Amino acid sequence: MTSxxxxxxxxxxxxxxxxxxxxxxxxxxxxxxxxxxxSGSGKTTSLRLIAGFExxxxxxxxxxxxxxxxxxxxxxxxxxxxxxxxxFPHLNVRDNVAYGLMIAGWAKAKRHKAADxxxxxxxxxxxxxxxxxxxxxxxxxxxxLARALVNExxxxxxxxxxxALDLKLREQMQEELKSLQRSLGITFIFVTHDQGExxxxxxxxxxxxxxxxxxxxxxxxxxxxxxxxxxADFVGSSNVLPPDFVxxxxxxxxxxxxxxxxxxxxxxxxIAQVNSVSFLGAATRVGMRVDDVPMTMLxxxxxxxxxxxxxxxxxxxxxxxxxxxxx
Amino acid sequence: xxxxxxxxxKGGPLTRISDTLWRKPKLLIFLLxxxxxxxxxxxxxxxxxxxxxxxFFSIDxxxxxxxxxxxxxxxxxxxxxxxxxxxxxxxVMAMSVTIGAAIIGFPVAYYAARYARGKWKAxxxxxxxxxxxxxxxxxxxxxKLILAKEGILNWLFETLHLGWLLNAYLSIPIIGGNxxxxxxxxxxxxxxxxxxxxMILPIQASLERVPHSMLEASGDLGARPVQTFRFVLFPLxxxxxxxxxxxxxxxxxxxxxxxxxxxSSRRFIGQxxxxxxxxxxxxxxxxxxxxxxxxxxxxxLWIAKRQGAFDAL
Numbered sequence: 001m002t003s004x005x006x007x008x009x010x011x012x013x014x015x016x017x018x019x020x021x022x023x024x025x026x027x028x029x030x031x032x033x034x035x036x037x038x039s040g041s042g043k044t045t046s047l048r049l050i051a052g053f054e055x056x057x058x059x060x061x062x063x064x065x066x067x068x069x070x071x072x073x074x075x076x077x078x079x080x081x082x083x084x085x086x087x088f089p090h091l092n093v094r095d096n097v098a099y100g101l102m103i104a105g106w107a108k109a110k111r112h113k114a115a116d117x118x119x120x121x122x123x124x125x126x127x128x129x130x131x132x133x134x135x136x137x138x139x140x141x142x143x144x145l146a147r148a149l150v151n152e153x154x155x156x157x158x159x160x161x162x163x164a165l166d167l168k169l170r171e172q173m174q175e176e177l178k179s180l181q182r183s184l185g186i187t188f189i190f191v192t193h194d195q196g197e198x199x200x201x202x203x204x205x206x207x208x209x210x211x212x213x214x215x216x217x218x219x220x221x222x223x224x225x226x227x228x229x230x231x232a233d234f235v236g237s238s239n240v241l242p243p244d245f246v247x248x249x250x251x252x253x254x255x256x257x258x259x260x261x262x263x264x265x266x267x268x269x270x271i272a273q274v275n276s277v278s279f280l281g282a283a284t285r286v287g288m289r290v291d292d293v294p295m296t297m298l299x300x301x302x303x304x305x306x307x308x309x310x311x312x313x314x315x316x317x318x319x320x321x322x323x324x325x326x327x
Numbered sequence: 328x329x330x331x332x333x334x335x336x337k338g339g340p341l342t343r344i345s346d347t348l349w350r351k352p353k354l355l356i357f358l359l360x361x362x363x364x365x366x367x368x369x370x371x372x373x374x375x376x377x378x379x380x381x382x383f384f385s386i387d388x389x390x391x392x393x394x395x396x397x398x399x400x401x402x403x404x405x406x407x408x409x410x411x412x413x414x415x416x417x418x419v420m421a422m423s424v425t426i427g428a429a430i431i432g433f434p435v436a437y438y439a440a441r442y443a444r445g446k447w448k449a450x451x452x453x454x455x456x457x458x459x460x461x462x463x464x465x466x467x468x469x470x471k472l473i474l475a476k477e478g479i480l481n482w483l484f485e486t487l488h489l490g491w492l493l494n495a496y497l498s499i500p501i502i503g504g505n506x507x508x509x510x511x512x513x514x515x516x517x518x519x520x521x522x523x524x525x526m527i528l529p530i531q532a533s534l535e536r537v538p539h540s541m542l543e544a545s546g547d548l549g550a551r552p553v554q555t556f557r558f559v560l561f562p563l564x565x566x567x568x569x570x571x572x573x574x575x576x577x578x579x580x581x582x583x584x585x586x587x588x589x590x591s592s593r594r595f596i597g598q599x600x601x602x603x604x605x606x607x608x609x610x611x612x613x614x615x616x617x618x619x620x621x622x623x624x625x626x627x628l629w630i631a632k633r634q635g636a637f638d639a640l
Contacts, residue, residue, distance in 0.1 A: 051543075051547055052546075053543050053546075053547075072546070073543070073546040073547050074546045074547075074548075074549050074550055074551055075549075078547075079547055079548065080543075080544070080547045082540045082543070082544055083540075084538060084540055086538065086540040086541050086543065086544035087544075088541065088544075088545075088559055088563075089563070090562045090563060099545070099548050099550075099558070100548035100549050102558075103548060103549045103550045103554055103558075104549055147548070148547075148548075151548065151549070
């Protein structure tokens with residue numbers, strides 16, 4: 001498989017601030033790749049490095065085998081869907097979508113036809129004559145998508161494209177993006193701070209923290225086999241158990257991750273003081289302390305629910321305790 | 328239920344006035360809008376209509392007495408070659424000043440809106456506004472000194488052995504003259520200097536509202552910086568440019584002091600108005616001249632709107 005985007009030791013420092021610090025990535029052609037991390041972790045800067053809006057202070061970026069150094073954004077065969085969509089307010093939807101084709105010198109009739117087809121693809125047929133200000137957030141998001149895709153980019157960069165949408169629309173767009181990516185077969189690089197979004201959509205996820213990638217892998221690996229406490233905490237909201245506690249259980253002095261849904265009430269087991277109980281709908285989250293270690297437990301619907309202040313016994317299967325070698 | 332049930336606050340007369348206004352929002356709006364309406368209606372529009380009315384009267388050429396009969400004769404006089412030249416000259420000057428101010432002002436405004444932060448923004452505002460704080464006359468007279476034959480500009484050209492270039496330029500008819508201070512070019516430069524803050528500030532305000540991602544999106548879609556300027560930045564800044572041009576254009580159309588002090592003896596509309604309503608006592612013709620800038624601005628705004636200049640508002 002050829003690589004679409006390759007970062008070799010790429011850094012972007014602003015004075016003392018290391019926005020991106022010595023990052024290596026290899027994104028395969030046709031892959032749906034997610035960059036996940038909290039705000040300020042370097043994921044958006046990495047995306048902007050690919051688009052060419054930022055220049056690396058060290059390292060090399062290759063886009064489809066070509067060194068990107070010195071190539072301005074307008075010469076790169078990648079297109080971006082911006083977080084704020086960045087639709088041109090003075091142009092109608094059709095001219096917004098046709099903008100890239102107009103720049104490329106397409107005749108008016110031809111580019112308008114292509115724009116209308118792109119609008120149809122994102123289920124906005126007939127919206128061409130409207131102004132962006134007359135559209136809802138979800139519709140603007142689709143226009144931004146059509147405007148990028150109509151240029152047939154080799155890779156599509158998406159910067160938190162679903163961040164401004166409400167939950168229901170976001171879930172719907174997640175599925176649409178996924179099927180769009182499958183049918184078009186082009187590389188999607190997707191930046192998000194929402195772990196659920198990254199896990200449900202991407203083929204592979206890179207987790208960013210403080211300018212570095214802390215783990216790259218398939219969603220299942222990231223979720224079930226976090227390599228560092230940060231990933232366990234940020235991605236899966238796992239219980240991160242401190243080394244002393246883990247040593248008592250396994251004899252190994254290391255952090256371990258334990259998924260909240262892997263903890264259950266038991267006849268025999270660890271004594272836990274329940275601090276809080278929150279009803280989540282399909283499950284109930286129980287916050288508690290086991291041996292003075294804070295821990296959460298997710299109880300499925302139908303199980304007996306303890307009350308705050310009670311003392312209960314909890315346990316888990318040792319196979320679910322995931323010991324992390326790195327910190 | 329008494330008031331005490333929901334509030335234990337008592338109030339004096341001021342509180343009672345507030346309460347009344349809160350209950351009658353329309354009264355509040357009426358009171359707020361009354362002073363500006365009176366000001367605009369009587370002082371501003373009233374004088375404007377008085378002016379308009381005057382322009383439809385005429386003057387008896389022998390006695391010099393104003394004849395209070397409605398006629399278009401005075402407007403006809405505007406088309407006499409000597410008067411019409413004044414109008415054309417003023418329009419060309421106002422257009423040149425406006426275009427010059429837009430060309431010089433845009434990069435300054437762009438820099439201020441895009442890059443200047445904190446202290447530099449304050450310096451920008453100071454730099455743009457400071458010329459407005461000093462007396463207009465002082466500025467115009469200092470320009471007369473700068474542009475005079477004995478002035479610093481002439482000296483600079485001579486020192487650089489470029490005196491021949493300045494002389495060649497000054498020998499061009501219409502824009503040239505004996506020295507810069509008595510040429511149309513001199514008038515143009517002083518107009519440009521005096522009015523440019525009025526062009527920079529509205530452009531800066533409109534550029535301030537263009538998100539940076541908009542320019543990145545254009546580049547991302549393949550547009551070179553020049554194309555981004557042409558298709559995105561300029562259209563979005565156009566309302567600001569138009570607002571600025573309304574200032575520079577109308578201020579130049581109406582000014583009578585700058586061409587009096589710096590420039591050739593050829594007159595502008597403002598000077599004509601001043602001369603006809605003063606020494607000549609021909610109020611109708613002065614009024615007719617004064618209506619010209621108003622008409623020109625109306626036509627200008629109408630064309631700007633037709634061209635979609637305000638679409639990005």
